Amino acid sequence: MSDHLGDLAAALADNELCHDQRDRALSHITGCGDCRAEVDAQRRLKALLANQADPEVSGDLMGRLLDVAVVAGGPSHPDVVRRRRKMLSAPPSRPRSFRSKAATYSALGVAFLGGVVAVGGEADGPKVRPPVTAYVEDHSATTGQLGPLHDPAGNVVLATLR
Amino acid sequence: MRRGPLLLATGGAVVLLHASAGAVPAQQAGHASREDALALLADAARAVRELTYSGTQMVSFWSESGSSSALIDVNHVRGQGLLLRVAPTPQNPGGAVYDDESGDVPQVVGIGGLDLLAAHYDVGVEGDGEVAGRAAYVVVVRRPGATANVSARFWIDRRTSLPLRREVLDDEGRTLRESAFIDVEVGEGDVPPSVRKVATTMPLMRGAPADVAALRAAGWEVPDRVGNGLELLDVRVDGTGDETTLHMTYSDGLATVSLFEQKGVLDTKNLDGWRRDEVAGERVWVQDAFPRRVVWAGRGSVFTVVADCPQATIEDLVRTLPHGTPGPGMTTRLGNGLARVGSWLNPFA
Numbered sequence: 469m470s471d472h473l474g475d476l477a478a479a480l481a482d483n484e485l486c487h488d489q490r491d492r493a494l495s496h497i498t499g500c501g502d503c504r505a506e507v508d509a510q511r512r513l514k515a516l517l518a519n520q521a522d523p524e525v526s527g528d529l530m531g532r533l534l535d536v537a538v539v540a541g542g543p544s545h546p547d548v549v550r551r552r553r554k555m556l557s558a559p560p561s562r563p564r565s566f567r568s569k570a571a572t573y574s575a576l577g578v579a580f581l582g583g584v585v586a587v588g589g590e591a592d593g594p595k596v597r598p599p600v601t602a603y604v605e606d607h608s609a610t611t612g613q614l615g616p617l618h619d620p621a622g623n624v625v626l627a628t629l630r
Numbered sequence: 631m632r633r634g635p636l637l638l639a640t641g642g643a644v645v646l647l648h649a650s651a652g653a654v655p656a657q658q659a660g661h662a663s664r665e666d667a668l669a670l671l672a673d674a675a676r677a678v679r680e681l682t683y684s685g686t687q688m689v690s691f692w693s694e695s696g697s698s699s700a701l702i703d704v705n706h707v708r709g710q711g712l713l714l715r716v717a718p719t720p721q722n723p724g725g726a727v728y729d730d731e732s733g734d735v736p737q738v739v740g741i742g743g744l745d746l747l748a749a750h751y752d753v754g755v756e757g758d759g760e761v762a763g764r765a766a767y768v769v770v771v772r773r774p775g776a777t778a779n780v781s782a783r784f785w786i787d788r789r790t791s792l793p794l795r796r797e798v799l800d801d802e803g804r805t806l807r808e809s810a811f812i813d814v815e816v817g818e819g820d821v822p823p824s825v826r827k828v829a830t831t832m833p834l835m836r837g838a839p840a841d842v843a844a845l846r847a848a849g850w851e852v853p854d855r856v857g858n859g860l861e862l863l864d865v866r867v868d869g870t871g872d873e874t875t876l877h878m879t880y881s882d883g884l885a886t887v888s889l890f891e892q893k894g895v896l897d898t899k900n901l902d903g904w905r906r907d908e909v910a911g912e913r914v915w916v917q918d919a920f921p922r923r924v925v926w927a928g929r930g931s932v933f934t935v936v937a938d939c940p941q942a943t944i945e946d947l948v949r950t951l952p953h954g955t956p957g958p959g960m961t962t963r964l965g966n967g968l969a970r971v972g973s974w975l976n977p978f979a
Binding site: 593594595596597598600602603604606607608610 | 836837864872877879886888890892893894895896897900901903917921923925927930932934936937938
């Protein structure tokens, strides 16, 4: 095991490692406070997300998200797992620098703020379902005052007597 | 509540005018002036109210989604009211409507009907006609311009000025609405009290006339004009708080549009009976029915249009009104978002 887990901390928190890799990672964090803290942080974040109720996603948004995935050709879940496993068997990585950690936390912070701003930008106000039947009657009342010239026969009778 | 402000409904345009006192100009077809044609229409509007008549009228509508027709027994008694009875058909269950004509009509709006028609259209007497065995003048309404198609035709009884037939067409010359007496008797008619009792009362407009300036100051969208020359004629407010609804009436003298506005977000998940569509490049929801119905959200409001007019008029109207909902500023969004995330994390929220 290398001096630090690096990106494997997330895989450990996500329970995506095989038995051997998991044992080695756990052995490492028993003696490495930095990696233990990072794995704990990952677990807390995962628990936080897991405990949230599923947000209501509109069909339109879901469609666009799926389109993004198709267009981008992003890696599937097994691809990610394979890449992480490959990293486990690769030569030991260098210890994470302060700059690397700062970048990671900065990215997380930016993502969090982005999510907060996105949530806060949703349209506000009462949900409106127009009472169209009443509207049609109001419209008929507007236009159906006079005799046949003004088409009360068409607009009033046909619209009102349903 | 009051009676509707417009005496010009779709295609009617002629409305409650106190113009020329009854004398129908004895012009020869094709030689009558614009003023003569307008006087004929004014006389026709007066005749509808002041004469006693009865007969059977055929009414038809056409649209992209289909057509609808009805035979209607018309019975008008001067000083009493108007009874309309519709025979049941597969498209319509039938029924009866009675209007005692006691409704209050804002004068400025009533007069505005013919003024609008004169402002937006060329009018002339073009040819003679005959409807239900009666000789008639044919008044033709066109958009300004030598090559414009006919927008409407009215057949006015030469002897009594009663309107006998009318057609309203779209810009391509296709008929949108048509109504005509199949038979008519002038000077006769009666509406027995027993019939009046069972008839439905003519619908009344809801809401109270509103102060346009105050509405605009409060953030409501109340344009003076929408679409291609539709002018604001009437604004009413109904309900209070979140239930407040504005009903704005627009017309160009021939087409009439009702624009309803409510504050809030369109509940697109519960729009049963509506289908998503694109009109004038904008995302809207429509109902395939007559009158036409279109709804969409824009700038914090939900707009619903109910209109008896060509599709092109609807497109012009939709194009000139707000669309989309711009989000709040960055600071507000951040505050809203933190509050929302906080509510997720608070188990007591």
